[in-house]
Every structure is written in C-alpha cells, then in structure tokens.
Amino acid sequence: MDALHIDLVPPLVEAGKFNELVQSGHIISASLSPHNNSLAIHMAPLGEPSSENSRLEQEETVYFASHDDIPSSDRRLILSSFSTFSAIWSTMRSRESLMSREALEILRKLSIDYVNFIKESWIHLSQPLSRPEPIQFSAEHYRSLYATFSLFVVLFVPEFGYEDAPVGEELMEWLNIHFIEPSTEEGDHLSSLDSPWEDGAFWPYLTRSIIRGLSKASLFFLDTLLQHPSEDLQDLVKLLIPLVETHPRLPQFTAERDFAQASRRWKDKVKALRVEMDRIPEDSRFDDYDNWWDSLSDIVGILEGRGEVLQRVCEELGADWKEVCAAWGIFVDSRLRRQDLPDVVTDVFEKMPPDPTNLEDTIHSSLFSGNSDQVLKYASDFDIWLSAHLADIMEPLGLLDTEADPESELSRRNQYVLSYADYLHSDPTLWRITVTYLYSCGKAGEEQGDEVLLRIPLQLDIPDSDEPSALAEIIKIISTICREHGRESIASITYARAKEYGKAISYSLSAEDWPGLGRIIDTVLQEYVQYGPAVFADHASKIGPSLDQLHSDSRTGGIFTQRLTFAVRYSHIHKLRLQQDYSAAASDLITLLRDEIAPRSWWPVLLCDSLEFLQYGPKLLFSSADVLQLLQKLEEIVIRSSQGSGEDYLPILVETGKGGGEKEALEKLRTVRLAIARYLARYTVGSETHFT
Structure with a gap:
C-alpha cells in the first residue's frame, strides 16, 4: 500500500x-x-x-x-547508520563550521561509513543462510543501494581539495566495482584457447577490457595476437602494446599539468599508429574469421578520444550510458570536471537514454545530471532510507534549497527525513532512533518528537523485581535525549509520569517551562487527593531541594515559589503527624493559613485536618488566636460559597470526599465549626493542660 x-x-x-x-x-x-x-x-x-x-x-x-511495513531484522542498516546520522547532524548543527575543511572532511568520512554499512548488509544478505523470517529487501536491493550511495560520494563528496579535479578515473573505478564487465568466465574461456582470435567473443572482450582500463587482461590478449597469421596485424599490435602499457592515468601524477602534458605526447603516438593502420591495404585487413582491421580500428579510435566511436562501440558491446560517460573522462576528455559532466550526459542521452523502468538507472542518471530534486524523488520511491540520508548530506553541501515550502513549511531535507522518521515510527521499539531524526527537522520535527517521547510506555511487562531498574533505564535514556536536544520540558513530563517529582521540577526550571512547573506541583498535590496523606508526604518530601533551587532562580514568579512552598510544608505537616509530633504539626498548619501560603482551594482541607488537633486529648495545641484564625477562614469559605464562589474554595475537598458535591463538603466544615466551639469551651474553662 x-x-x-x-x-x-x-x-x-x-x-x-x-x-x-x-x-x-x-x-x-x-x-x-x-x-x-x-x-x-x-x-x-x-x-x-x-x-x-x-x-x-x-x-x-x-x-x-x-503506512509502512515494520522494519524486519534484515534492515540492520537502520541501526548501523543511526550513529553516523547523529554524528553528521552534530557536526552540521554548527552553522559556523559549515563548508569548512574540517566539516567537509568529516562529512566525507561519514558518507563513506554509510557506503560501508550498505556493503555489509549486501554481503550479509548474499550469504545462503536460513532465516527465521522473510526478508523485506533482497541482496540485490542492497547492491543497488551500495552502487547508488557510492556514486553520490564520488560525484558530490570528493576528497577535500579535489572538488575541481578530473573525475574520469573515479567514475571508471566506480563502474568497475559495481558493474563488472567483461566477465571473468569469458576471460577464462578465451585464455584456454590456442587461437583466441578465432572465437567471436575475442574482439569484444579485448575492446571492453581496454575501455575499462583492465590493462592486465588487455595486454595478455594483445600478446596472443603476436601469433596471429597476419604479419600486418602483428606489426600494428607491437605498436599498440606499449601504448596500452603507458596510457597516462591521473593517479600516476602529482600535478595535473604533468598529466596533461603526458597525455598530449601519448595522443601523438596514437595518431602515429593510426597512420600505420591506414597504410594497410584493404585486401589485407581480413583473416579467415573476421575483419580484424575494423575491430582494431575501433580500439584505436577510442584511444584517439573520438566520442562518436566510443559511443557506437559501447552500444554494440551492450554497454549503457554509464560506461560511455565514465570512459569519456578517460579517453575523450581526460580533464573532465564534475561540473562539466551534466553536459556530457545530455549528449550521451540523445542516443543512449537511461532505462525509465529501472529505478536504479533513473537515480544514477539524475546523479550524473546533477539534478538533486530528481535524485531524491526517485530515491524515495526506491528506499526511503536512501532519500533521507542523501538529503541530509545534500543540504550542507548546498545541493538543496534550504527555504521552507510555503505549503508544508518544510525544507526539502526535512521533508525526506521526516518521512523516514515516520517509517521508523511504524516500529515503536525504534523510538530512540525515531526521535533523533525528528528533532533534527526544526519545529515540526520537534513537535512530533515530543509526542513520541510522551507516549513511551513506562509500565513494562516484566517481573516486579526488574521493573524499577528497567524503568529507571528508560527514563535515563529519555532524559539524555531531551538534554541533547533542548527538550527539558519533555524530560520533566516523563519524570513526572514516573513520579520522580524532584527531577521533574529541576528539568522544568532548566527549560524555563513555568506552566509545566505549575502542573507538576499540582500533580504532587494530587497525590494527596488520590492516595492520601502518607503517599503524598513521601512524594512531596523529595521535592524539598527544588524549593531552594526555585528560591535562588530570579526568573521565576512568586506564584510558583508559593505553590511549591505550600506543597513541601504541607507534606511536612503530615510527616509530623505520622511521627505523632502533633504540637509542631498544628503550629505549621496555622502558619500556612495565617501567612496565606496555602491556596484558597486548600483551606477547607487544612480545616478538616485541624479536626485531629482540635480533638487532641492530652493538651491544647492551639492558642485562642490560632483558633480564631481557623474560625475566620471557615467563615470566609461558608459566606463566599453561599454567594456562588464555592468553586474557588471547595473543589479539592469535594474531590477528596470521593463522591458528593459542595453540599457534602460544607457539611464536613460544619463538623469543624462544632469542633472549634468545643475547643474554645475547653480553652475558656481551662479544664485541661494549657496549650503548648
């Protein structure tokens, strides 16, 4: 689909x-x-x-x-290439280093790493192994990937300082590695014959060997012609052999000027051979099997650098446009530059167009033509991995427009990388890789990456004894990713989901995510509502250090400091209760109300908490002023609720009631009023020990 x-x-x-x-x-x-x-x-x-x-x-x-087939085990390329992508993104993220020598050298090295990873996958899948599941892509698919990415490196990521160097030798080397011709079997067959020229495959094999620069095979079969019955042919071959042996090749020279001079002198010798050939009478140009002169003339015509001969011979040999273009840079224009290659390709295509039914051939023709947009379009149809990683390298090289598309608001590079990330997202276990690709794609990618991280399952189906450590490891990975990509707010949410509230608050402060900070504090307080004082006190006690950090951070508003202060100090009250230090707990409760540290929505909860202290038997815990403070808050709640402002005061108490509404909450507060009245009576009569 x-x-x-x-x-x-x-x-x-x-x-x-x-x-x-x-x-x-x-x-x-x-x-x-x-x-x-x-x-x-x-x-x-x-x-x-x-x-x-x-x-x-x-x-x-x-x-x-x-949308996509889930990547199977044969897509080991996904994992092996991930570290290279990360390294490229890290290098290119610094715009200052863009196009510097160091950056380009790193880019070339990492591009070659991609080539090697593809090659490893190709070799692995070429082995006749029994596999537990059907493979998604054949060894032939990876061979095509290997050839394509190698060509991209040759054409667009050359060694630093060689961007303007002749490209013919590199293209021929690429052709000989990925499209082997002539075949070894043909060579073995011909070499076993006493008179190989009698075989119809002899001259095509010899011609192809010379075009491909296979000097060892070429010289071997030229030597066999010294036994040919035609003395004229023998004489010409004696002149041809040293020409093939001494054909100047760019890697043999340290300076291009020396190469050019040697090439001119060599071409003069080829012209001299042509003169000798033309002297051969017409009736002496045949043997019993073929017109040897025409075959030899084709070889000499190629050495002369005659483009029309090269193209015709390649077509007769069954070669395609790639072979013509590579050989063009060897024989026709030995100083052919990368930037001039598209002009040559255009001329060659007029007689030898690429195969429109073959995606690999179409991608290669687009690479030779220097059409980046077409390369990515066809590469995406072939393998979305290829288009994403080509686009990622093309952008810093200046091969792609960095401006965002008006409709999608995405650059060309980001379009292809996001598509690849979407493909990875078909397998949730690849989330670590997926979010890294997403976070490299600007705002749109960051938003998608956030959504992926927020949906990482933190409850694992593993034994209870292993769950805490496994959960901690996942959270640690998410935290590292968020820190690397400046997404501390997401790390904060993740820690909050894991109830690591102290770390969650720390990340919110780092991200300056003040709304997020407020939500975390509310979540901590919600622990009280959902699970009661003991659980709440345990969680809230761990956010105490965050309070010091918040106090020292001048960027935050007072509201966050006050809310966090309330959560910490309120949890401390419940810890004191659990330790049966009721006097200190009662004193802290009054302070929260008197100094208005507690939000209004928590006043009713604190008043209900005060019941335990009001009804405490051994001694009085509140002074008369304390009790009046409780009564004052109670009166404000009741009066304002009767005036329609109950939502400002009663929602937390309603929620802790596990049912009912404002009416039931006010009933609870009437119990507090009765306890206050009784407490005042005890205090006035003085029948008990004075408050402490």
Whole structure:
C-alpha cells in the first residue's frame, strides 16, 4: 500500500458500492494510533444513529493497517547508520563550521561509513543462510543501494581539495566495482584457447577490457595476437602494446599539468599508429574469421578520444550510458570536471537514454545530471532510507534549497527525513532512533518528537523485581535525549509520569517551562487527593531541594515559589503527624493559613485536618488566636460559597470526599465549626493542660 491507497481483505465495502454505504447512513472512518503510525479502520455513522442503519451497527469489523511495513531484522542498516546520522547532524548543527575543511572532511568520512554499512548488509544478505523470517529487501536491493550511495560520494563528496579535479578515473573505478564487465568466465574461456582470435567473443572482450582500463587482461590478449597469421596485424599490435602499457592515468601524477602534458605526447603516438593502420591495404585487413582491421580500428579510435566511436562501440558491446560517460573522462576528455559532466550526459542521452523502468538507472542518471530534486524523488520511491540520508548530506553541501515550502513549511531535507522518521515510527521499539531524526527537522520535527517521547510506555511487562531498574533505564535514556536536544520540558513530563517529582521540577526550571512547573506541583498535590496523606508526604518530601533551587532562580514568579512552598510544608505537616509530633504539626498548619501560603482551594482541607488537633486529648495545641484564625477562614469559605464562589474554595475537598458535591463538603466544615466551639469551651474553662 501507499500513503493514499490501502487494500483491506476482506473489503469493508465492495467495489462500486460506496454510495450504497453512504445512503445507509455510514461511512468508513480511520483513527491514527499515537503509539505508532498504524491505523484502525472501521465503519462509523454518518450522523446520529437511527433504526435505519441498525443492521450495520450490529457487528463492527475493525481493521488494523500501517503506512509502512515494520522494519524486519534484515534492515540492520537502520541501526548501523543511526550513529553516523547523529554524528553528521552534530557536526552540521554548527552553522559556523559549515563548508569548512574540517566539516567537509568529516562529512566525507561519514558518507563513506554509510557506503560501508550498505556493503555489509549486501554481503550479509548474499550469504545462503536460513532465516527465521522473510526478508523485506533482497541482496540485490542492497547492491543497488551500495552502487547508488557510492556514486553520490564520488560525484558530490570528493576528497577535500579535489572538488575541481578530473573525475574520469573515479567514475571508471566506480563502474568497475559495481558493474563488472567483461566477465571473468569469458576471460577464462578465451585464455584456454590456442587461437583466441578465432572465437567471436575475442574482439569484444579485448575492446571492453581496454575501455575499462583492465590493462592486465588487455595486454595478455594483445600478446596472443603476436601469433596471429597476419604479419600486418602483428606489426600494428607491437605498436599498440606499449601504448596500452603507458596510457597516462591521473593517479600516476602529482600535478595535473604533468598529466596533461603526458597525455598530449601519448595522443601523438596514437595518431602515429593510426597512420600505420591506414597504410594497410584493404585486401589485407581480413583473416579467415573476421575483419580484424575494423575491430582494431575501433580500439584505436577510442584511444584517439573520438566520442562518436566510443559511443557506437559501447552500444554494440551492450554497454549503457554509464560506461560511455565514465570512459569519456578517460579517453575523450581526460580533464573532465564534475561540473562539466551534466553536459556530457545530455549528449550521451540523445542516443543512449537511461532505462525509465529501472529505478536504479533513473537515480544514477539524475546523479550524473546533477539534478538533486530528481535524485531524491526517485530515491524515495526506491528506499526511503536512501532519500533521507542523501538529503541530509545534500543540504550542507548546498545541493538543496534550504527555504521552507510555503505549503508544508518544510525544507526539502526535512521533508525526506521526516518521512523516514515516520517509517521508523511504524516500529515503536525504534523510538530512540525515531526521535533523533525528528528533532533534527526544526519545529515540526520537534513537535512530533515530543509526542513520541510522551507516549513511551513506562509500565513494562516484566517481573516486579526488574521493573524499577528497567524503568529507571528508560527514563535515563529519555532524559539524555531531551538534554541533547533542548527538550527539558519533555524530560520533566516523563519524570513526572514516573513520579520522580524532584527531577521533574529541576528539568522544568532548566527549560524555563513555568506552566509545566505549575502542573507538576499540582500533580504532587494530587497525590494527596488520590492516595492520601502518607503517599503524598513521601512524594512531596523529595521535592524539598527544588524549593531552594526555585528560591535562588530570579526568573521565576512568586506564584510558583508559593505553590511549591505550600506543597513541601504541607507534606511536612503530615510527616509530623505520622511521627505523632502533633504540637509542631498544628503550629505549621496555622502558619500556612495565617501567612496565606496555602491556596484558597486548600483551606477547607487544612480545616478538616485541624479536626485531629482540635480533638487532641492530652493538651491544647492551639492558642485562642490560632483558633480564631481557623474560625475566620471557615467563615470566609461558608459566606463566599453561599454567594456562588464555592468553586474557588471547595473543589479539592469535594474531590477528596470521593463522591458528593459542595453540599457534602460544607457539611464536613460544619463538623469543624462544632469542633472549634468545643475547643474554645475547653480553652475558656481551662479544664485541661494549657496549650503548648
């Protein structure tokens, strides 16, 4: 399937019957999973359900589909290339270093790493091994990847200082590595013959060997011609052998000028050979099997640098445009530069166009032509891994427009990298890799990366004894990723989900995420509402150090300091209660109310907490002023609630009540009022020990 077409088996609706489905009051609906890029596809009512469509509602079929096949084990390239991508992104993130010698050298080295990783995958899949699951991509697929990325490196990531050097030798080396011709089997067969020139494959093999620069094979078979019955041919071969032996090749020279001079002198000797050939009479140019002169003339024509001869001979040999272009830089224009290659390619394509049905050939032709947009388009159709990693290198090299598309608001590079990240997201276990690719793609990628991290499952299906350490390891990884990419707010949320509130607050401060900080404090307080004082006190006691950090940070507002102070000091009250230090606990409770450290929504909760201290038997814990403070807060709550402002005071108490509403909450406060009255009576009569 592709992004716009999904085949369901069996189909939800038969072909041509979609209108009937709509008329029945239904439509096909799909929901995207936030965990990966899978879809849940099902029938849905087109409007309000009615009796007319009840038949379709009796049984609902849900299909699960994915935009991409989940990467299987044969895609080991995903893991091996990830570290290289990270290194490239880290290097190129600094715009100051862009296009510097150091940056380009690193880029070349890492590009070659990609080539080596692809080669390893190709070799691995070429081995005849039994595999536990069907492979997604064949060894041939990786061979194509290998050839393509190697060509990209040759053309666009040359060794520093050689950007303007002749490219013919490198292209021929690439061709000989990835498209081997002539075959070894042909050579073995011909070399076993006493008179190899009698075989119809002899001259094509010899010509191909010379074009490819295979001097050892070329000289071997030229030597056999010294036994040919034609003395004229023998004489010409004696002149040709040293020309093949001494053909100047760029790697043999330290200076291009010396290479150019040697090439001119060598070409003069080739011209001299042509003169000798033309002296051979017409009737002496044949043997019993072939016109040896025409075959030899083709070889000499290629050595002369005659482009039309090279192209014709390559076509007759069954070679394609790639071989012509590579040989062009050896024989026709030995000083051919990369920037001039597209002009040569255009001329060659007129007679030898690339195969439009072969994606590999189409990508290669686009690379030779220097058309980056076409390269990425066809590469994406071939393998989304290829288009993403080519685009990632192309942008810093200046091969892509860095401006964002007006519609998608994405640069060309980011479009392809995001598409690859979406493919990775089909496998949730690859989340670490996925988010790194996403975070390299600007704001759009960061937003998607945040969503992925926020949905990493923290509850693992593993033995209880192992769960804490495994959970800690996942959180540590998320924290590291967030720190590397400046996403501390996401790390804060992750720690909060794991109830590591101290670390969560620290990350919120680092990210200057003040709303997030407020949410974490509210979450800590929610521990009291959901699980009671003991659990709350345990969690809140761990955020105490964050209070010192918050006090020392001048960027924060007072509201956050006050809310965190309340949470810490309120938890301390409950710790004192659990330790049966009721006097200190009662004193702290009054302080929270008197100094208005406690938010209004928590006043009723604190008043209910005071019941324990008001009813404490051995001694009086509150002074008369303390009790009046309690009564004052109680009166404000009751009066304002009666005036319609109960939502400002009562929601927390309502929530802790596990049911009921404001009426029930006010009933609890009446219990507090009664306890205050009794306490004042005890205090006035003085029948008990004075308060402490």
